Amino acid sequence: MCGIVGCILKNNENVAPILFKCISNLEYRGYDSIGLATYDNKINVKKAKGKIKEVNDELNFENMAGKYGIAHTRWASAGRPTDENAHPHLDDTGRIAVVHNGTLENYTELKNKLIEEGRSFESSTDTEVIPHLIRKYVDEGLDLEHALRKTIEDLKGSYAIVAISQDEVGKIVATRKDSPLSLGFGKNGYYVASDSPAILEYARDVIRPKEGEIAILTEDGIVIHDEDDNGVKRKPTKITWTADMARKEGYEYFMLKEINEQPLAVKNTLGQKNNVKKIIEEIGEVKRICFVACGTSYHASITGKYLIESLAGIPCDVVIASEFKYTAKTWNEETLMVFISQSGETADSLTALRYAKETSHTLAIVNVAGSAMWEEADYVIQTQAGPEIGVAATKTYLAQLTAIYLLAGTISKNDEIIDQLNEVPKYIEEAVAKSDEIKALSKRYNFVHNAFYLGRGFSYPIALEGALKLKEITYVHAEGYAAGELKHGPLALINEDMPVIVVIPPGDDYNKTLVNLEEVKARGASVLAVGSEGNEDLKSKSKEMISINPKVPDILAPLVYTVPLQLLAYYVTVDKGFNPDQPKNLAKVITV
Numbered sequence: 086m087c088g089i090v091g092c093i094l095k096n097n098e099n100v101a102p103i104l105f106k107c108i109s110n111l112e113y114r115g116y117d118s119i120g121l122a123t124y125d126n127k128i129n130v131k132k133a134k135g136k137i138k139e140v141n142d143e144l145n146f147e148n149m150a151g152k153y154g155i156a157h158t159r160w161a162s163a164g165r166p167t168d169e170n171a172h173p174h175l176d177d178t179g180r181i182a183v184v185h186n187g188t189l190e191n192y193t194e195l196k197n198k199l200i201e202e203g204r205s206f207e208s209s210t211d212t213e214v215i216p217h218l219i220r221k222y223v224d225e226g227l228d229l230e231h232a233l234r235k236t237i238e239d240l241k242g243s244y245a246i247v248a249i250s251q252d253e254v255g256k257i258v259a260t261r262k263d264s265p266l267s268l269g270f271g272k273n274g275y276y277v278a279s280d281s282p283a284i285l286e287y288a289r290d291v292i293r294p295k296e297g298e299i300a301i302l303t304e305d306g307i308v309i310h311d312e313d314d315n316g317v318k319r320k321p322t323k324i325t326w327t328a329d330m331a332r333k334e335g336y337e338y339f340m341l342k343e344i345n346e347q348p349l350a351v352k353n354t355l356g357q358k359n360n361v362k363k364i365i366e367e368i369g370e371v372k373r374i375c376f377v378a379c380g381t382s383y384h385a386s387i388t389g390k391y392l393i394e395s396l397a398g399i400p401c402d403v404v405i406a407s408e409f410k411y412t413a414k415t416w417n418e419e420t421l422m423v424f425i426s427q428s429g430e431t432a433d434s435l436t437a438l439r440y441a442k443e444t445s446h447t448l449a450i451v452n453v454a455g456s457a458m459w460e461e462a463d464y465v466i467q468t469q470a471g472p473e474i475g476v477a478a479t480k481t482y483l484a485q486l487t488a489i490y491l492l493a494g495t496i497s498k499n500d501e502i503i504d505q506l507n508e509v510p511k512y513i514e515e516a517v518a519k520s521d522e523i524k525a526l527s528k529r530y531n532f533v534h535n536a537f538y539l540g541r542g543f544s545y546p547i548a549l550e551g552a553l554k555l556k557e558i559t560y561v562h563a564e565g566y567a568a569g570e571l572k573h574g575p576l577a578l579i580n581e582d583m584p585v586i587v588v589i590p591p592g593d594d595y596n597k598t599l600v601n602l603e604e605v606k607a608r609g610a611s612v613l614a615v616g617s618e619g620n621e622d623l624k625s626k627s628k629e630m631i632s633i634n635p636k637v638p639d640i641l642a643p644l645v646y647t648v649p650l651q652l653l654a655y656y657v658t659v660d661k662g663f664n665p666d667q668p669k670n671l672a673k674v675i676t677v
């Protein structure tokens with residue numbers, strides 16, 4: 086969840102401005118504190134609690150001297166966000182500096198032992214045991230690389246570690262387990278980063294080291310050693326994303342830019358049609374499907390279940406990845422296990438994928454090439470949303486849905502739905518064009534403390550996603566419910582202070598949802614309906630209404646009706662003065 090960058094330049098320029106730029110690109114991975122360490126005759130460290138810009142105004146990272154160094158942006162796990170807990174962490178001689186992403190399960194035990202051995206700690210992080218252990222093994226006579234190797238033998242948990250030592254000048258060492266790390270080959274030098282988008286401006290040829298391998302970066306190149314100390318040769322992957330794609334380009338926030346990019350994300354993902362066909366041909370007969378995912382990707386999975394069951398008649402399960410372990414292992418070689426993740430790194434989903442691989446075909450729908458799930462699944466559909474920087478998933482969600490529609494259409498041999506998908510980017514554009522209208526409407530939602538989102542059938546996951554968007558960036562408590570379920574309990578909460586957003590496209594379920602709308606209205610709720618343009622009856626029954634092109638087929642509603650809910654959450658957030666790109670307590674990539 087934290088962001089990591091390391092760089093060693095081939096020339097003698099100072100690396101700090103580059104490190105700072107790269108780590109700023111990773112602010113979406115964590116924004117509790119930031120720190121840099123560079124080597125200039127000795128290791129120099131600057132670090133503090135706070136957002137990158139604020140801390141830089143205070144500490145001026147860019148004027149640090151030295152041609153190589155490491156940087157970190159933190160999402161606090163062990164230890165509160167404080168100056169002391171900010172990375173890099175040092176051993177107690179100050180000669181070894183370490184940045185780390187991940188969580189160490191046995192750090193208390195290791196820390197107690199190191200304290201007994203006379204080492205002193207400055208932070209309450211799990212990370213600090215790492216420089217102390219490296220120091221211990223260096224003191225026993227090992228070089229930095231082997232001291233790091235010995236250190237990771239002691240660690241239980243997940244980690245990406247990058248370290249430098251004052252006693253081995255001109256070298257950065259790095260390793261990983263269950264946490265992402267990419268090595269980058271640039272024109273001006275060599276890079277290591279938790280996410281390749283961080284270094285796109287400088288390096289687009291990347292290698293992801295495998296678990297247990299140690300990478301050694303010097304000004305002459307990158308060498309990788311496996312667990313037996315043998316040299317490893319691996320061809321770099323070219324990242325097709327460009328640095329420009331990860332810039333705001335005049336938008337106030339990435340989230341708004343990314344909402345606007347949705348027509349393109351869907352259009353580009355439709356280009357995966359032949360790949361999907363090829364995958365299904367290779368797999369052969371699919372008797373059962375199980376989707377596994379978290380958060381927004383889980384909502385995409387629910388749409389997947391409804392689609393596949395209705396179009397292909399194949400039984401389909403949906404499991405929250407963190408609950409996967411607790412489900413009975415009823416899948417087998419005839420089950421297609423589909424893992425959905427924008428990042429491709431989510432720890433719970435990755436763990437489930439590894440487990441499922443033992444018995445079944447695994448297919449990952451991921452946005453990031455070279456990510457763990459992209460590498461480890463048997464088959465991959467890469468969504469073509471481009472880099473998504475805002476923590477709230479928007480364009481990656483619609484791209485995931487597009488991939489799911491292609492999958493369902495292909496499995497069920499339903500060409501009609503695949504053809505209909507070509508019209509969707511236009512409908513999304515029309516929905517995005519409602520921006521000003523929704524902005525005006527959002528003012529009425531600034532002071533609410535709770536909200537309900539209701540939907541039925543294909544609109545149920547839309548309601549879930551609308552509620553998630555609102556709660557994660559506005560901090561307003563919101564619940565997404567299957568419209569028919571409300572009367573089984575939550576109806577007790579409905580009163581004049583409870584806005585209810587009802588997703589109600591035309592189609593078979595319209596009348597039933599309308600009954601639910603009337604039920605909440607009768608209890609005083611003010612209703613915002615998201616329905617079909619020209620439906621005057623619906624308009625008269627709702628306090629507010631956002632209208633969507635009536636030509637959008639009911640079955641494709643998730644791809645279009647989601648958009649106004651994203652915009653509503655966005656504008657409420659901005660009105661409240663919060664940053665929608667960096668909601669508190671959250672991060673873009675959940676590797677723990």
Ligand code: M6R
Binds near residue numbers: 379380382426478
């Ligand atoms: O990278 P993933 O799609 O696997 O992430 C799963 C969730 O953490 C993610 O979808 C999260 O719910 C979104 N950021 C919410 O907007």
